[in-house]
Every structure is written in C-alpha cells, then in structure tokens.
Amino acid sequence: MNVQRLRSFFPVTRELAYLNHAGVAPISTRAEEALRRYAQEATRHGALHYDAVYDAEVERVRDRAALLLGARREEIAFVKNTTEGLGLVAAGLDWRSGDQVVTCDLEYPSNVHPWQALRAQGVETILLRGEAGRLPIGRVAEALESRRVRLLALSSVEFGSGARNDLDALGGLCRERGVLFCVDAIQSLGCLPLRPEASGVDFLAADGHKWLLSVEGCGIFYCRRGLLDRLRPRIVGWRNVADNRDFDTYQSELQESAVRFEEGTPNTPGIFALGGALDLILELGIDAIAARVLGLTDLLADGLAERGATVLSPRAPGETSGIVSFRWGDEAPERTAARLRRAGVFCVARRGGVRASPHFYNEEAEIAGLLAALD
Ligand SMILES: Cc1ncc(COP(=O)(O)O)c(C=O)c1O
Numbered sequence: 001m002n003v004q005r006l007r008s009f010f011p012v013t014r015e016l017a018y019l020n021h022a023g024v025a026p027i028s029t030r031a032e033e034a035l036r037r038y039a040q041e042a043t044r045h046g047a048l049h050y051d052a053v054y055d056a057e058v059e060r061v062r063d064r065a066a067l068l069l070g071a072r073r074e075e076i077a078f079v080k081n082t083t084e085g086l087g088l089v090a091a092g093l094d095w096r097s098g099d100q101v102v103t104c105d106l107e108y109p110s111n112v113h114p115w116q117a118l119r120a121q122g123v124e125t126i127l128l129r130g131e132a133g134r135l136p137i138g139r140v141a142e143a144l145e146s147r148r149v150r151l152l153a154l155s156s157v158e159f160g161s162g163a164r165n166d167l168d169a170l171g172g173l174c175r176e177r178g179v180l181f182c183v184d185a186i187q188s189l190g191c192l193p194l195r196p197e198a199s200g201v202d203f204l205a206a207d208g209h210k211w212l213l214s215v216e217g218c219g220i221f222y223c224r225r226g227l228l229d230r231l232r233p234r235i236v237g238w239r240n241v242a243d244n245r246d247f248d249t250y251q252s253e254l255q256e257s258a259v260r261f262e263e264g265t266p267n268t269p270g271i272f273a274l275g276g277a278l279d280l281i282l283e284l285g286i287d288a289i290a291a292r293v294l295g296l297t298d299l300l301a302d303g304l305a306e307r308g309a310t311v312l313s314p315r316a317p318g319e320t321s322g323i324v325s326f327r328w329g330d331e332a333p334e335r336t337a338a339r340l341r342r343a344g345v346f347c348v349a350r351r352g353g354v355r356a357s358p359h360f361y362n363e364e365a366e367i368a369g370l371l372a373a374l375d
Contacts, residue, residue, distance in 0.1 A: 001288055006361045009280065017345045017366035022159060022187055022323050022357035025213050027273065034276030035215070038269045054268050061275035065220045068278060068286065069204070070195040074228075074257035077221045078266050082186045083110040085205020085221035086153070088261055089182050090114035091234035097122025099150040102143045102179075106130035106158040111184045115153060124148075133161025133325070134314045137169055144177045151180040156194060157187035160351025162297075162313040162323025164192070171200020180227075186210050189220070190277075191293045191322045191359065193286045196222055203227070208270070211322065211359065214277035218270025223258050237263035284360065292360040293322045296367060300324045300356060303371045312353040325353030328374055336374070343373035 007013045012026040027035075041053050058078070066073045079085045091114075101115040105127050115125040126149075128139045135154070143149065152174050157164050167183065174181040182203040185194055190211030196204050204222040208214030223231055233240050233254065240260045242253040254260040281289065297320060301311050304326050312325040328336045333349035340347055340354070345366070347356040356370060 001284065001292055001360060003292075003361060003363060006284075007363070010361050013361065015344075017362065017369050019345060019347045019356040019358050019362065019366070019370065021191070021211055021213075021359045022162075022350075022355055023348055024209050024216065025211065025359065027215055028213050028277060028280055030280045031214050031273040031276040034272045035269060038272040042269075057275060058266055058268065058271050061271050061278065064275060064278040064282060067282060068189070069220075069222055070197065071222055072225060075222050075225050077223070077258035077261040078271055079205060079207075079219050079221045079261070080217050080267060081207040081219050082184055082205045083114070085203075085219060086111055086182065086184060087114045088205075088221060088223075088234065089151070089153075089203045089231065090118060092231035093150070093180070094230070094232075095121045095123050095150070098148055099123045100126055100146060100148045101151045101153055102126045102128060102140065102149055103153045104128040104130055104135045106133065106135060106161060106163070107153075107155055108159045108184065111153050111155060115151075123150075130158070130161075130163075132314065133158065133312055134163040134319060135165065137166060137173075140170060141173055144173055144179055149177070149179050151182055153182045153184070155184040155187055156189070156192070157321040157323065159187050159323075160353065160355070161325055162187075162321045162355070162357075164188070164319050164321045166318060167194070167199040167201060174202075175200045186219075187323065188321060190281055190286075190289075192290045197224065203231075208274045208277060212274065212277050212281065213359070215270055215273040218267045218274050220274075221258065221261060223261070228256065228258060228260065231261075233261050233263065235263040239264050239266075289360045293358065294320055296358040296362055296364070297322060297324050299364060300358070300367045300370065301326075303367065304374075307371060307374060309374065322359065323355055323357045325350070325355045327353055340370060340373050343369070345370045345373055 009028040180202045183201045185206040189206040202224045207219035209216040241251040310327045333354045336354045337349045
C-alpha cells in the first residue's frame, strides 16, 4: 500500500494527525469528486438525465456495497444512518409479548434504545454486562439458553473499548438456537472484513461517516435474502411498492428486494459520495486495509504501554480493531484529548478513555507524534 500516494486523497493530513475515524471521518477527495459530479449534474441539468445518471449511480453503488459485504444486491438498502437500519429491524419484526432481545452495556445507545422501546409490546431487553471492555462469549451463550430470546443485537466492534466481537462464533450460536442476529457494523465496515452471510449475520447497518470515509446521513442496511419477507417496512411510500415507476396505481405489493425499506426519494448526493468512498476501499482491498489499520493500532498500543499509559482496549489476537482506548496516568481523558488536539493530534474521550482510531492513510510518524505529545 503506497501510503504517501493515498495521503494525497486526504487533504486533512496537511493540517493534523487525524485519529478519529471512530467518530466522524474526513471524506476522501474520491468522495468529494463524486459529490461534485452530483452537484454539477444537478446544477446543469436538474433531473433531465435522472435515470441515466442518478438512478444508474444509485444502483451501481448498491452493487459496490454488496461487493464489500459479499452480499447480493437485493439484500442492500440505503438508509440515512445506522440507527435507522437497526430501527428497521426493531420496528419490522413480528414481536410477541414475552420475546427477549439480548444486547450489552458496551453498546452505543443506537443499539440499545430501539430494543428497549419495544417494552410497550412486551419485549424484554437483556443488557449483558461487559468485562474489561469486552463481552465474554460465555455470557451470550448462557443468555441464549432462554427459549424466549428472539434476537441478539451487538456491534462488530465496541465503540468505546474497540473490542472486536467474534461474529463467526456469535453467528454460530444464534444459528444453533434459532435466534436472529443483528449487527451494528459502523465501527468496522470499511476497515475490517465483514461477510454477513458467512458469519451468520441476519441484519446489519452502518452509516458512511466513519470507516467508510464518506459523508454523514447515508448508510447501508443489509437484510439476509431469506428474511426480506419477515421484515415489514415501518413506512410504506411510493418507492417500496412493487412497481415504483407506476404512479397511477396504488399498490399494496412490496418490492421483493431490500428496496422495500426505501420509502421515498433516496439521498442521491449521499449515495454518490458513498460510491466514491466505496470505490477507493474496494480498490485498496479490505484485507490490505485491515492489515494496515491493525498494524498502526498495534504500534500505538505497544508505544503507549512502553510509556506507562494504561491501554484499556482488549488486545488479544482477534479482539483488536481500529480503536485504541487508553488513559494517561490519572489525567482525565478529556484533558489528555484536549492536550493532544493542541499538539495537532485529533482523538476524543469516550467511555472513560482517550480513543484513538487511525485509518490506512495515517502514518507511523503520526502515531509517534501522539506518543511524543503525551509526555
Ligand atoms: C457503534 C455505533 N453505533 C451507532 C452510532 C451512531 O450511528 P448513526 O449516527 O449512523 O445512527 C455510533 C456513533 O458513534 C457508534 O459508534
């Protein structure tokens, strides 16, 4: 991977060491160019070439998203964010009073609130306790012993600690017990490989504004093909019906594909940007990106430990991700993050630690810069 060449796609590198991809990432010039293409078309031609330009790009980007996930195009819908994708599952399944959803206390609120909001329908949310930043799989296995569990909802990577959940093992447990598996993938999609079908994941959602290096407000929702019929869209409009180009007939039949979850006009500029971002990721290859990111986070975690910082992120093989969380002595993480920011290193404080999250275009020198700025 030619990091110097790649840095030219990220003008932010001229300003600072950007280590906050787990928060909101800068977009690449590839996403910027795609957005510009949209803007030029919109200003010069309006909707004159709607099918040939807008529709064609939306469907091309759907294919790109499917390729990244090893999925079929009919399993992909565009959503406005991760929360909407998780909400589609919460709102769309046929819950019965007494059902249980299992999640955990390391999760971002987006993956807890939608399930807790089902309480009015008699659905109980079980919040498993994490330990040292990770969720021990034994706790999940134990919780899934209950025949009342309908769904397991977890993140691919925990947003605070950076612990990577073993999706293959969790998906295997879910399959054995006939439990649905819904994954909040925003903390790994674009930096670590993720193949929902191979891992036994039934639903997945991720917005574009973190590791995918795209804009806010346009994300990907995956629904396993065999489940499309079981998930009822919470909003039905012109776009999710069977023939969405027939504006004269009020239809009750839904699209067969995941377009059934897209009720109206899509976020076309957002999808253009996402397309530019996905093209870059697919060109580099997700395995090469993962190797690079994990190499940088290893370097950072080792450097932090050598300097006597407390590394909070689980670091065992298979548990690492693009996130390293740490504390510097007894300094408040907010204070450490503010100090680093003054030194030109952008990380943030989350869940009791300073969270640093480099992407493939960051340099070893930027990691060294963070370490030097701590002292
Ligand atoms: C794990 C996780 N899920 C969801 C979100 C929020 O996602 P969105 O704003 O796309 O709904 C975040 C944002 O930090 C997150 O870290």
